Each structure stands twice: as structure tokens, then as C-alpha cells.
Amino acid sequence: MVVSRRGASAKAPRTQFEYPSEHEIIVGDCVAEMSKLPAKSVDLIFADPPYNLQLKGSLKRPDESQVDAVDDDWDKFSSFAAYDDFTRAWLLAARRIMKPSATIWVIGSYHNIFRVGAMMQDLGFWLLNDIVWRKTNPMPNFRGRRFTNAHETMIWAARDENAKGYTFNYETLKAANEDVQARSDWLIPLCTGDERLKGADGKKVHPTQKPEQLLARVLLSSSKPGDLVVDPFNGTGTTGAVAKRLRRRYVGFERDSTYAEAARARIDAVEPLPEDTLKPFVTARDAPRVAFSELIERGMISPGARLVDSKKRHGALVRADGAIMLGDKVGSIHRIGAVAQGSEACNGWTFWHVETAKGLRLIDELRAEIRSEMAAG
Ligand SMILES: C[S@@+](CC[C@H](N)C(=O)[O-])C[C@H]1O[C@@H](n2cnc3c(N)ncnc32)[C@H](O)[C@@H]1O
Numbered sequence: 001m002v003v004s005r006r007g008a009s010a011k012a013p014r015t016q017f018e019y020p021s022e023h024e025i026i027v028g029d030c031v032a033e034m035s036k037l038p039a040k041s042v043d044l045i046f047a048d049p050p051y052n053l054q055l056k057g058s059l060k061r062p063d064e065s066q067v068d069a070v071d072d073d074w075d076k077f078s079s080f081a082a083y084d085d086f087t088r089a090w091l092l093a094a095r096r097i098m099k100p101s102a103t104i105w106v107i108g109s110y111h112n113i114f115r116v117g118a119m120m121q122d123l124g125f126w127l128l129n130d131i132v133w134r135k136t137n138p139m140p141n142f143r144g145r146r147f148t149n150a151h152e153t154m155i156w157a158a159r160d161e162n163a164k165g166y167t168f169n170y171e172t173l174k175a176a177n178e179d180v181q182a183r184s185d186w187l188i189p190l191c192t193g194d195e196r197l198k199g200a201d202g203k204k205v206h207p208t209q210k211p212e213q214l215l216a217r218v219l220l221s222s223s224k225p226g227d228l229v230v231d232p233f234n235g236t237g238t239t240g241a242v243a244k245r246l247r248r249r250y251v252g253f254e255r256d257s258t259y260a261e262a263a264r265a266r267i268d269a270v271e272p273l274p275e276d277t278l279k280p281f282v283t284a285r286d287a288p289r290v291a292f293s294e295l296i297e298r299g300m301i302s303p304g305a306r307l308v309d310s311k312k313r314h315g316a317l318v319r320a321d322g323a324i325m326l327g328d329k330v331g332s333i334h335r336i337g338a339v340a341q342g343s344e345a346c347n348g349w350t351f352w353h354v355e356t357a358k359g360l361r362l363i364d365e366l367r368a369e370i371r372s373e374m375a376a377g
Helices: 030-034 080-097 113-122 170-175 212-222 238-245 257-268 292-297 333-341 363-376
Strands: 023-027 042-047 098-108 126-135 151-158 185-188 228-231 249-254 306-308 315-318 324-326 329-331 353-356 359-362
Touching: 023 238, 023 257, 030 080, 030 249, 042 080, 042 212, 080 098, 080 113, 098 113, 098 212, 113 126, 113 151, 170 212, 185 212, 212 238, 228 238, 238 249, 238 257, 249 257, 292 363, 324 333, 329 333, 353 363, 359 363
Parallel strands: 023 249, 042 098, 042 228, 126 185, 228 249
Antiparallel strands: 098 151, 126 151, 306 315, 306 353, 315 324, 324 329, 353 359
16 A cells, blocks of 8 residues: 555545645635645635625715725626626635535625526535525615615535535534524624724725624534635635634635735734634534443443332333343333333433442433543544
8 A cells, every 4th residue: 555654545535735824815816726725625615705786886875975885896797697707617616625525605695696596506516505694784775766685695505415414513503592493594783893894094994894793603503623614705804713713724815915914914813712612512413322231231230230210219120131121011221211101202311320339320421421432532
């Protein structure tokens, strides 16, 4: 077998690419720059591309003051076809660097998100959700000719239909949401106040700086600490700042060196959160399966021992084969737990206890000991 200098098989797919630092901003065109990254090396992409707002003329408030609208050259395209070509190019470049288990988020407004979504489907991405970011403080519709445009849409997609093992921190999100499933509509204010980057002239550094709260939700829901996150349209580095705070690695691409400079200073000032506050917790769904018989095999419970409920109203005999017996009924810890209570179902792990020198111990605690040994490797 040919072994590379790092000791891994030379034939093994390269999954780690080393960057000069863990939080990198590269100045240049994202399509050209992404093509320099190894294929299948990135865990998550967040993209906030130009929206092609197609603003015609200047926008004024009723008091004749000028609205600070997005009229920058980087948001201008000569036609829808030109915008579509640009979108296809960067989406293809992004898809190439995504690990098979990676996902991508693309944010946009009614101006572009439908074109982007159709293109993503055409290129083979598999749409997982469209998240509506509802703004608590949207800009009013000054001309009074349309509804107030109070939301933006984020498409969340896997690399392809058969993508397996993508990160979705379902249980964590649910635990943080009063044990209710997290929904696809997020109510979050626009980026204002101290968070908004301002230049020496007191003006906004960038017209479309996204709120950190939005990016925190994106990263907390679909990535893990240590993951490599890429943002092809870095801007002021909101994704990078949040990635660093949440202990994810980051590479951002930005054509404009002034934005890139401001983003670097912003990210440098970020302190990562303490590791313990970000440790993924093993959910019931993810925890390795432990059979009751394993407790017997490891000598934690002996055949012939008695299992009892917390009030010692029921007692079952532990058999050598891992089943338990209550009167003439034999079955699993779950089945016999249900029989004891006259109920349809029972979680035997949280019902049965074993007598120890220090008193009763829930058999679930013994299972937890085995699981932490497994986790320690
Ligand atoms: C909508 S803004 C992103 C704002 C960013 N999310 C933030 O919070 O600051 C899009 C950015 O993409 C940059 N950009 C546009 N086309 C680009 C390209 N082809 N390659 C790299 N950057 C590009 C623009 O200069 C602009 O800063």
C-alpha cells in the first residue's frame, strides 16, 4: 500500500484541506477561487449572492430624503440571462467543493430567489426547506404601491437527492424551543445598532450586512463545531464572525478588498465561545444502542437479581439470557414493565431499578456508564 507523508493511504479520499488559518478571507472572484479548493472538502455553504434588485432611478421617502438603497455595481446585471449565467457558475463551483453530506443555504428576495431555486433543482441539489426570515423592523414601502416587503427567503438544500448523513441538529433545536419542533419561519430583526459596521464617516460599511442572529441559527442548526463553513459572498464577514464564535472553521470569498479588510478586522475581534457551551449532546436518537443483556455480560447485573420499580411495588427476576420474568410472564425489560403497570408500553430503562449496596439504581444509569465508555473509545 502506498502511504502518504501524513501516514494515510494515498488512495484515501482527501477530506481535510489545510488553510493558513482557521478563519480565512480570500479576495477574488468566488467562482475562480472556489475552483482552487479540493472537491468534496466543505461541510456547509452559506451564500448571500447579489440579489439583482434592478432598482431604477433613486428612491426617496415622502419627505424627499434619499433612501440608502442597494445600488452598488456588484448587484447589477445586464439581463436575467446574465444573472442566470452568474448563478449557474457559482452554484456549480459551490457544489463541487461540498462533501456528499454537506448542505448549502442561499438567501435571496423575490427579485432572485425563484430563479436561484429553479437553477438549484436543475443542477441536482435537493431542496430541504425554504426558511422565511420575517423581519421585525422591515423598511416601509415608501411609494405605497405594494405590500411592505417584510421577509427574505433562504433555500436550504443537500448536494443531491441521495445525500445521506447531512447535519441537522434536530434535538438541539427542539430542546432550545421549549421541546417543540423548530419551524421554517424565523422572526429576526434587521442588522442595526452596534452590530452594524460603520466607517470613519459614520456611514454603513456595506449595504446588505446580515444579522448575526440569522447566521447563528443557520450554523447551529446545520453544522457542528470544527466543520468547515464557506461563504462565497463574504461581504462584511457575518458568516465568518458567527462561525468563529461558534468554533467552526471558515473560508470567505470577497471581490471587494475594502469589504474584505473590514471583515478581517471584525472576525479577528471575535472571541470563540467556551467549548463546553457548544459540545454536541448525544440525543436519545443518536446514542449507540445498548442491549439489556450487555449489562449482564459486563457483570453489572447478575442473573437471578431482582429488578424493582421505584416504589418496589413490582419485582422481576433477571434471567441469564437477558429476558426478565414477572410471575409466569417472560419478556424484555420494556414488555414486562408494561405488564407490571397494566399499560400498553413502557420504557424499561427508566422503570426498572436494581438493588445495590448504596440503594436502588436505575438501570438507565448503568446503560449511561456503558455509553460513556463507548464514547471515550
Ligand atoms: C449580498 S452581499 C453579502 C453580504 C454579507 N452576507 C454580509 O453579511 O455582509 C454580496 C457580496 O458579494 C460580493 N460579490 C459579488 N460578486 C462576487 C463574486 N463573483 N465573487 C466574490 N464576491 C462577490 C459583493 O462585493 C458583496 O460584498
